[in-house]
Amino acid sequence: MKESHHNSYPVVDNERLVGMVTAFDIVAKDWQDEVSGIMSTKLVVANENLSINDASRVMFRKGISRMPVVDEKGVLVGIITNTDMVRSHxxxxxxxxxxxxxxxxxxxxxxxxxxxxxxxxxxxxxxxxxxxxxxxxxxxxxxxxxxxxxxxxxxxxxxxxxxxxxxxxxxxxxxxxxxxxxxxxxxxxxxxxxxxxxxxxxxxxxxxxxxxxxxxxxxxxxxxxxxxxxxxxxxx
Missing domain, CATH: 3.90.1530.10 (Conserved hypothetical protein from pyrococcus furiosus pfu- 392566-001, ParB domain)
Structure with a gap:
């Protein structure tokens, strides 16, 4: 996170999204050797076919700045951010x-x-x-x-x-x-x-x-x- 300047990362298991770990998780939660011990597992995710407008509404209502995008098998295919939303409009x-x-x-x-x-x-x-x-x-x-x-x-x-x-x-x-x-x-x-x-x-x-x-x-x-x-x- 320090090197990439990103404050959160998706966690995957065999390409399937299983959680999200943030800088807050690392700082505020008790130390664990693996991210599985501190990651958030209750996530708001978008299907890759979700429209930009619908994704915008979801992110606004949930108060989130980035949202993982998965395919029909739950495989992580990307992350959409507020910046992406602004650019799209x-x-x-x-x-x-x-x-x-x-x-x-x-x-x-x-x-x-x-x-x-x-x-x-x-x-x-x-x-x-x-x-x-x-x-x-x-x-x-x-x-x-x-x-x-x-x-x-x-x-x-x-x-x-x-x-x-x-x-x-x-x-x-x-x-x-x-x-x-x-x-x-x-x-x-x-x-x-x-x-x-x-x-x-x-x-x-x-x-x-x-x-x-x-x-x-x-x-x-x-x-x-x-x-x-x-x-x-x-x-x-």
């Missing part, structure tokens, strides 16, 4: 958000569109944002590796695939060598030059290599939050 492409964008396109151009979720080839995506932030990019990379990333929002107009929302996810996908990006695709059914395309043209943004990765600045929302905290700490 960052930049979520909710159905309401997608439907609102779809409706906006229809009203703006007087057309009927179709919506489907699909994997879009990364090299076909045309970005419309000129910068991404390194700290947020790191978060999106983590989500992709953990299978927590939300779909991007893409408009198909003519033979072009315009990336509307999810630039950090898309850039992270490209950096990780992913050939496709999970996306909600709003298909206009015809070739319409979008306003965001024109803006990207003026900015010289045509491919992911044109996007600047800002390393020395933190994301504006993070900077604003820290400014507020600084002001409060100084009594302003």
């Amino acid at each position: 960052i930049e979520r492409s909710t159905p309401n958000k997608v439907d609102y964008f779809k409706t906006t396109m229809e009203q703006l151009y007087g057309i009927k569109t179709t919506l489907k979720r699909m994997d879009v080839p990364t090299n076909k995506l045309r970005p419309t944002q000129d910068r991404v932030y390194a700290d947020e990019l790191e978060g999106r990379s983590y989500e992709l590796k953990m299978g927590l990333a939300e779909p991007a929002i893409v408009v198909k107009t003519g033979d072009r695939w315009i990336l509307v929302d999810g630039h950090h996810r898309a850039v992270a996908s490209k950096q990780l060598g992913c050939e496709t990006v999970d996306s909600y695709v709003v298909d206009l059914g015809q070739d319409i030059k979008l306003g965001m395309e024109k803006t990207a043209d003026k900015a010289g943004i045509k491919e992911f290599e044109d996007i600047k990765i800002i390393d020395d600045d933190k994301h504006p929302l993070i900077a604003i939050t820290e400014s507020i905290q600084d002001s409060e700490s100084h009594g302003e």
Whole structure:
């Protein structure tokens, strides 16, 4: 625990989860030579097919910060933490958000569109944002590796695939060598030059290599939050 900076570990017997031992168990309980003597055996566990939302509710109601995940045979397959939950809710492409964008396109151009979720080839995506932030990019990379990333929002107009929302996810996908990006695709059914395309043209943004990765600045929302905290700490 000291070396890994983790304050709890699952205990397994032949890969099956049998308990959990924490730093509190080691410090507060009478010393035992084996963890089986101090571990907690009454655990709240999640089946690997449990939805993220349901897992969030369980952890909130039980007041726990991490929860073992087991398969149908009780074999430990992972641990889900509060951090995982927070990351899974960052930049979520909710159905309401997608439907609102779809409706906006229809009203703006007087057309009927179709919506489907699909994997879009990364090299076909045309970005419309000129910068991404390194700290947020790191978060999106983590989500992709953990299978927590939300779909991007893409408009198909003519033979072009315009990336509307999810630039950090898309850039992270490209950096990780992913050939496709999970996306909600709003298909206009015809070739319409979008306003965001024109803006990207003026900015010289045509491919992911044109996007600047800002390393020395933190994301504006993070900077604003820290400014507020600084002001409060100084009594302003």
